[in-house]
Each structure stands twice: as C-alpha cells, then as structure tokens.
Amino acid sequence: KQEVTQIPAALSVPEGENLVLNCSFTDSAIYNLQWFRQDPGKGLTSLLLIQSSQREQTSGRLNASLDKSSGRSTLYIAASQPGDSATYLCAVITGRRALTFGSGTRLQVQP
Amino acid sequence: KAGVTQTPRYLIKTRGQQVTLSCSPISGHRSVSWYQQTPGQGLQFLFEYFSETQRNKGNFPGRFSGRQFSNSRSEMNVSTLELGDSALYLCASYLAEAYNEQFFGPGTRLTVL
Numbered sequence: 001k002q003e004v005t006q007i008p009a010a011l012s013v014p015e016g017e018n019l020v021l022n023c024s025f026t027d028s029a030i031y032n033l034q035w036f037r038q039d040p041g042k043g044l045t046s047l048l049l050i051q052s053s054q055r056e057q058t059s060g061r062l063n064a065s066l067d068k069s070s071g072r073s074t075l076y077i078a079a080s081q082p083g084d085s086a087t088y089l090c091a092v093i094t095g096r097r098a099l100t101f102g103s104g105t106r107l108q109v110q111p
Numbered sequence: 112k113a114g115v116t117q118t119p120r121y122l123i124k125t126r127g128q129q130v131t132l133s134c135s136p137i138s139g140h141r142s143v144s145w146y147q148q149t150p151g152q153g154l155q156f157l158f159e160y161f162s163e164t165q166r167n168k169g170n171f172p173g174r175f176s177g178r179q180f181s182n183s184r185s186e187m188n189v190s191t192l193e194l195g196d197s198a199l200y201l202c203a204s205y206l207a208e209a210y211n212e213q214f215f216g217p218g219t220r221l222t223v224l
Contacts (some may be wrong), residue, residue: 031209099209101154103153
C-alpha cells in the first residue's frame with residue numbers, strides 16, 4: 001500500500017527566504033507526482049505535475065524535483081512571500097488508482 | 112476556461128438525513144474523482160467516474176454513492192448521515208486517466224449535527 005510522508009509538518013520562515021519542502025513515498029512504481037497548494041477552508045490548487053520519466057519541473061519561483069528510485073520529491077520555493085502561506089500537499093499516482101496524498105506541510109511566511 | 116465548480120459550497124444537516132453534492136468538471140474533461148478531507152484522516156479517495164461508469168472505489172461504506180451524467184457532471188450522495196461524515200468534500204476533474212493532471216474544485220463543506 002502506497003504511503004506518502006511530508007516533512008516538516010509545519011514551517012515558519014521570514015519573508016525572502018528560500019525553502020525546501022520534502023515528500024517521500026514508499027512504492028516507487030508511480031506514474032507521476034503532483035504538488036498542490038491549499039488555503040484554509042479552500043480547495044486544492046495544482047502547482048506542478050512531474051511525470052515519472054522527468055526529474056524536475058519549474059513554474060515561476062517553484063521548482064519540484066523527483067527521484068523515483070529513492071522515493072523522494074522536493075518542492076523548492078525561492079524568495080518566499082507572505083502570499084505563499086498555505087498548506088502544501090504532494091500526491092502520487094500508482095497504477096491507475098487514485099491520488100495518494102501526504103498530510104501536508106503548513107507554511108507560514110512572516111512579513 | 113472555467114474551473115471545476117461544486118455546489119453547494121456549504122451544507123448543514125442532521126444525523127440520519129441524506130445529502131447530494133454536485134460537481135461540474137472542466138469542459139472537455141471526462142473523469143471526475145471525489146475525495147473526503149478531514150483533520151484526522153486527511154484526504155481520502157471516495158470514487159472515480161469516467162464516461163458515466165464508476166471506475167474505482169475507495170474504502171468507504173455503501174452509504175456513500177455517486178454517479179456521472181452524460182455531460183460529465185457528477186453527483187455524490189451520502190445517506191443516513193453520521194457525525195463523522197462532517198468534512199470537506201472535494202471533486203477533481205481530469206481529461207481521462209487518473210495520472211493526467213488533476214484539477215480540484217473549491218469543495219463542499221458538510222457539517223452534520
């Protein structure tokens with residue numbers, strides 16, 4: 001059974017810092033990995049999708065890497081801003097089944 | 112392009128009642144999945160629909176059911192509500208396969224009293 005772990009569970013940083021969020025998964029036979037952002041009480045916003053054959057994806061200040069063999073992904077946020085404050089979730093697809101989510105990293109960027 | 116829409120956004124029900132939630136996917140998307148999010152269990156998969164057929168089902172009791180219409184809109188129904196059914200219910204829309212990029216709606220917040 002696929003399990004996804006995200007570390008740290010919570011993170012508080014001053015504005016302007018670069019930061020790294022970690023995601024690990026137990027079954028390396030994934031189709032892809034997707035990073036989401038969730039604001040309190042809201043739905044999920046897709047940030048980046050990395051196919052299993054890719055090593056990384058970039059969108060603006062966000063960069064996500066994938067090391068399938070070791071079961072790890074990182075989300076790098078450059079020059080953090082208060083508007084980046086949210087919960088960040090990673091999710092993987094194994095086989096043709098549903099997304100399996102981690103429990104998220106709650107990020108607070110202090111102005 | 113319009114995003115995923117879910118109605119209603121908020122619902123308050125009492126134990127024993129039933130509820131129906133609706134999800135309209137992004138135009139052109141043929142698949143819809145439903146997830147339940149609670150503080151204790153996180154995000155859990157309920158079921159997936161493609162072309163009006165349930166393709167996958169999560170580990171939830173039979174009180175949870177769903178369907179998909181020919182226009183890809185989907186509904187989920189929960190009968191005999193329990194306090195533990197209080198949650199944010201999210202639907203995801205994607206082209207066809209679960210490994211396509213998934214786009215989520217704003218969710219329906221269900222409170223069971």
